[in-house]
Amino acid sequence: MRFLAAKRILQGLAIVIFAIAMLFGSFHAMTSAHAATMAGTPGDPNIKYIGRWDTHSSTLATSYWPGAYLKTQFTGRTVRIKLGTTASFFASIDNKADTFYSNASGTVNLTPTPLAAGTHTLRVATYSEHDSLQFQGFLFDAGATTSMPTISPKLIEFVGDSITAGATTTRHALSDYAWLVGEQLKVEHTQIAQGGICLSDSTACTSTGIGMNSQFFKMQTIYFPNSPTWDFSRYQANVVVINLGTNDNGHHISDASFQTTYVAFIQKIRTKYPHAVILALRPFKGAKAAATLKTVQAVNAAGDRNVHYIDTTGWITSADTNDGLHPSDAGHVKITAHLAPIVASYLG
Known part of the structure; x- marks a missing residue:
């Protein structure tokens, strides 16, 4: 009788452990899916805005004053930026020389020549005080992810x-x-x-x-x-x-x-x-x-x-x-x- 009772207890514990594992697995899957859907959007926590930006909307971030910039890291070989209005800006990938985009609008391809596979840094900065960058997000390769860029504490x-x-x-x-x-x-x-x-x-x-x-x-x-x-x-x-x-x-x-x-x-x-x-x-x-x-x-x-x-x-x-x-x-x-x-x- 004692053996049967112990067996039932062990079976019950196994069921509880399995249920907890399934619960956390589902939570992790949901979290990962949520992170994937956020990648490249204005609300992506891995996109950091430096300067005076209006970020109250999850679908649009708007810069003000000259030289405002954003930074992120991403995987994959290509990236495009979506703009809500015309603006002139610079983009630097992997800390290389800035490329100037004059009076750009719509969806702008920042990688006309695809990059090598891997993780890349990206910084986008406004040209002058006349440019407000209405950032609507980045478009990456399928399955690409973002990660936290290096940000100085100063x-x-x-x-x-x-x-x-x-x-x-x-x-x-x-x-x-x-x-x-x-x-x-x-x-x-x-x-x-x-x-x-x-x-x-x-x-x-x-x-x-x-x-x-x-x-x-x-x-x-x-x-x-x-x-x-x-x-x-x-x-x-x-x-x-x-x-x-x-x-x-x-x-x-x-x-x-x-x-x-x-x-x-x-x-x-x-x-x-x-x-x-x-x-x-x-x-x-x-x-x-x-x-x-x-x-x-x-x-x-x-x-x-x-x-x-x-x-x-x-x-x-x-x-x-x-x-x-x-x-x-x-x-x-x-x-x-x-x-x-x-x-x-x-x-x-």
């Missing part, structure tokens, strides 16, 4: 005008000092930059009268007057590099007004990035240099010692510009050679 946020946006250079956002510094230091980077913008809110600078003093805190550029506020919990910058004052000077904003606005701007940035190092650059041609220095001194005196003035005197000359103001490709390389080691010293 991020530099660059804030500025057309100079920081790469105006007049050959590749705009990808050939300016902001992009070059980030890439040289192998960290993530953003460019909150807009051609023609002042620090100050003034119609003397832009038709909207909106300056970086206000627009920095928005998701979108000044081309979107009803832009929602940016959610700063999406990422935290380790270093913020500000290069503003050239347009304020050109539009005769007084030094006193500029300084008052700049102090308030930095203090508001501090509320969004409590631990970031903030570097205020002397604009490369010296516009508002004295007011910028006084701004940093005022912020330091108020108790924030994590803000620093960077004297850029002599970094470039007029010969390093395309028009006497905007640095050439070579000029941005010179700026990068000076700025990268300074930023690196603050990144830790």
Whole structure:
């Protein structure tokens, strides 16, 4: 009798174990199937968005500001990107030279020559502040999967005008000092930059009268007057590099007004990035240099010692510009050679 009872217990345990195994197997199959259906979609967790992207929709991710980019890894030999509207962008596969796609739309083949079989890296970046990439997903080979790309835990946020946006250079956002510094230091980077913008809110600078003093805190550029506020919990910058004052000077904003606005701007940035190092650059041609220095001194005196003035005197000359103001490709390389080691010293 005891033998029969023990046998029944063992049979019961076997049935329970089998049921649990079937349950977990079914769960794993469902999870894998779900992951497969997500691969390449805007909601794929293996696609990482760097910069200011609207990702509230599972079927569309939209970038704003120049040089915003996304990164992923994928298997297979081919990849295409689906766009919701026309945009110019760069794509780099396996860390090779970027390919430029001008005014692309619809479904764009990023691998006209198929790749070798295996796992590949992919980065897609916008060309300028005029380009909003409406990303609707990637199309891979049948059975292809995605995996997590390498993402640096460090991020530099660059804030500025057309100079920081790469105006007049050959590749705009990808050939300016902001992009070059980030890439040289192998960290993530953003460019909150807009051609023609002042620090100050003034119609003397832009038709909207909106300056970086206000627009920095928005998701979108000044081309979107009803832009929602940016959610700063999406990422935290380790270093913020500000290069503003050239347009304020050109539009005769007084030094006193500029300084008052700049102090308030930095203090508001501090509320969004409590631990970031903030570097205020002397604009490369010296516009508002004295007011910028006084701004940093005022912020330091108020108790924030994590803000620093960077004297850029002599970094470039007029010969390093395309028009006497905007640095050439070579000029941005010179700026990068000076700025990268300074930023690196603050990144830790």
